[in-house]
Each structure stands twice: as structure tokens, then as C-alpha cells.
Amino acid sequence: IKELAFxxxxxADRAAELxxxxxS
Structure with missing residues (x-):
């Protein structure tokens, strides 16, 4: 479960970067 959350x-971080x- 921890791995899934990570x-x-x-x-989400990658999507935010994109x-x-x-x-820009």
C-alpha cells in the first residue's frame, strides 16, 4: 500500500511538472 501511495x-508530481x- 505504501508503494502504491508513493x-x-x-x-502527480510528474503531471504537475508537465x-x-x-x-510556460
């Missing part, structure tokens, strides 16, 4: 957080890069 993976979800990593995915959104920021796209927004």
Missing part, C-alpha cells in the same frame, strides 16, 4: 504521488512546462 507511485501515485510520483505520478502542466507547468506546458503553461
Amino acid at each position: 507511485e501515485s504521488r510520483e505520478k 502542466i507547468i512546462a506546458n503553461h
Whole structure:
């Protein structure tokens, strides 16, 4: 379960980075 949560957080961070890069 911990690994799953960590993976979800990593995915969210990557998505946020993509959104920021796209927004610039």
C-alpha cells in the first residue's frame, strides 16, 4: 500500500511538472 501511495504521488508530481512546462 505504501508503494502504491508513493507511485501515485510520483505520478502527480510528474503531471504537475508537465502542466507547468506546458503553461510556460
